[in-house]
Amino acid sequence: MAEVQERMNPAHSFPLIVHGLPYTTLIPRHLKESLASKNPYILISGSLARNTSTLVHLTAALHASNLFIAGVRQGMTPHTLYSEVLAVASDVRQSNADSILVVGGGSLVDAAKAIVFALANGADTMDALAELLETSNAIRTGKVKDVTQKPSVIPIMCATTTLSGGEFNPHGGATDDRTKLKQLFSDPKMEGHKVIVCDPALTLTAPMRVWLSTGLRAVDHCVETICSSAPKKEGTEAALRGLKRLIPNLLRTKADPKDERARLESQLGSMESMRPFVVYGVPVGGSHGIGHQIGPMGVPHAETTCVALPAVLKFNKRVSAERQNIVAEALWGEETARRVFEKYNLDKEKADLGDLLDAIIRELGFPRTLKTYGIGRDKLDAIAENALKDHLCQMNVIPLTEKEQVLEILEMCIGDDD
Structure with a gap:
């Protein structure tokens, strides 16, 4: 070596x-x-x-x-x-x-x-x-x-x-x-x-839940920068490289935790996930901004993605459907991801990006709702108020400047976990 x-x-x-x-x-x-x-x-x-x-x-x-x-x-x-x-x-x-x-x-x-x-x-x-x-x-x-x-x-x-x-x-x-x-x-x-x-x-020492959830956080970086308010060609290309390294290798690691090649590929995918933001200045958005504020309420840092990202994508779809389709096409093109979508009976013509990521998150074993973490509707106002102070909410493809917008997203996050 x-x-x-x-x-x-x-x-x-x-x-x-x-x-x-x-x-x-x-x-x-x-x-x-x-x-x-x-x-x-x-x-x-x-x-x-x-x-x-x-x-x-x-x-x-x-x-x-x-x-x-x-x-x-x-x-x-x-x-x-x-x-x-x-x-x-x-x-x-x-x-x-x-x-x-x-x-x-x-x-x-x-x-x-x-x-x-x-x-x-x-x-x-x-x-x-x-x-x-x-x-x-x-x-x-x-x-x-x-x-x-x-x-x-x-x-x-x-x-x-x-x-x-x-x-x-x-x-x-x-x-x-x-x-x-x-x-x-x-x-x-x-x-x-x-x-x-x-x-x-060295990563073999990390708990599997931490490894996989932080991998999903890196996926969040890729998705939000591709679907951002100011995407750039170089940033999109780096984020797609990151997704193609991350999602298949996270699924492989779930199946075989000792697969060091899959782990290294995931690490390099994490690096690629940060290039759009760090090198090309492409912003992330609402999933990160809201995630920053639901975390201190009791959701582990990386697991905020599991709750917030699909909901933010569905909220944003009204203006970013074309950009979301770029990600969806890339995911359907990955065999390991496609098998997951088929397992969850998703239809390529009907499922949106939020649905696809919901399936990946569930397949990796993570809950999808705030309720799972003991966060009820009584906490949503405080989360929304803090989120509005987070600059990344304002950088969302639909700027989150009103409490009602954040509450609409949080309502999608609160429900019953199946």
């Missing part, structure tokens, strides 16, 4: 995606060569640290390469709480770490981005962090101009164990413990993680 290197954007040195060799080889190599790091701080999944020997093997590999571990944090609460970002930032500051190494995915990936941004700007209280992230989002969306925010200095590397794709994205999200509002943010340099290590053997 040999190392393979790919760049998210061929015009930029970072993020650099590396695979083909074990994580115990690639991580020390790129900490030293790509990040010039000697003292990494490890942010690792709690279950990975407790239930596997990953941290032991990684520690040995780093020590063998004369790298000193500045500190270790095992696990974080889903949706990246401000309080935990501040706690880890304080630990990193005191440790004199010169990089952060994330081993895991999801909330850890976003946490690392928030931590280094907070450190660069001296945000060490809940109020200061809230102001920093809110201002960052206002700058990103063009609502204000500000030249006082400082870019992150400490570089980040990720050895990913999930498929959500946050490691490829310079933007992040963190949740205010006090309001449950999930706030998007990005630092001025828009860098995010600099090196992403893909080792399918």
Whole structure:
């Protein structure tokens, strides 16, 4: 085997995606060569640290390469709480770490981005962090101009164990413990993680539910960018490549969890799913915006896609049917997906894209309703109000600017799960 290197954007040195060799080889190599790091701080999944020997093997590999571990944090609460970002930032500051190494995915990936941004700007209280992230989002969306925010200095590397794709994205999200509002943010340099290590053997440690649901999150990226308010040819082509890697290989992994080739293809599909947004500036939309707000109510981050995406597609179909048909044709052309559609008795001429994705989601074993997660109609008003504050709802192909629009979508999500 040999190392393979790919760049998210061929015009930029970072993020650099590396695979083909074990994580115990690639991580020390790129900490030293790509990040010039000697003292990494490890942010690792709690279950990975407790239930596997990953941290032991990684520690040995780093020590063998004369790298000193500045500190270790095992696990974080889903949706990246401000309080935990501040706690880890304080630990990193005191440790004199010169990089952060994330081993895991999801909330850890976003946490690392928030931590280094907070450190660069001296945000060490809940109020200061809230102001920093809110201002960052206002700058990103063009609502204000500000030249006082400082870019992150400490570089980040990720050895990913999930498929959500946050490691490829310079933007992040963190949740205010006090309001449950999930706030998007990005630092001025828009860098995010600099090196992403893909080792399918490492992903075997991820719970199957997490692996498959985060894969569906990557599918969401593909679908929403193809059907977006501002699609681009290059973005559509990348998203279709992502779909063709993701859906067949997620189904293969469900059938054979130890299929490492299917897992690597899924990882590369996740990378492709982020290209439209990160490289070509194609926006995602309502599924992400609403998903950000149903998550803190009790839905695991990636599983918000399982509930929200089909409903948002049905809501949007009145203006995006032609774009949705591009995705539907691609899915019918994939044999493994077609077998699922036939199993669920879907008619190619009658089933819309929401129906097709509903079948895929069910086949992968996920619930489809808010009710399944204990969220009733009494929570819908609060979800809708928070969703309207999420810029991605405004970027939906039908801009979601009124509570009634969001409630219409949420009503499709609430029902009885069969």
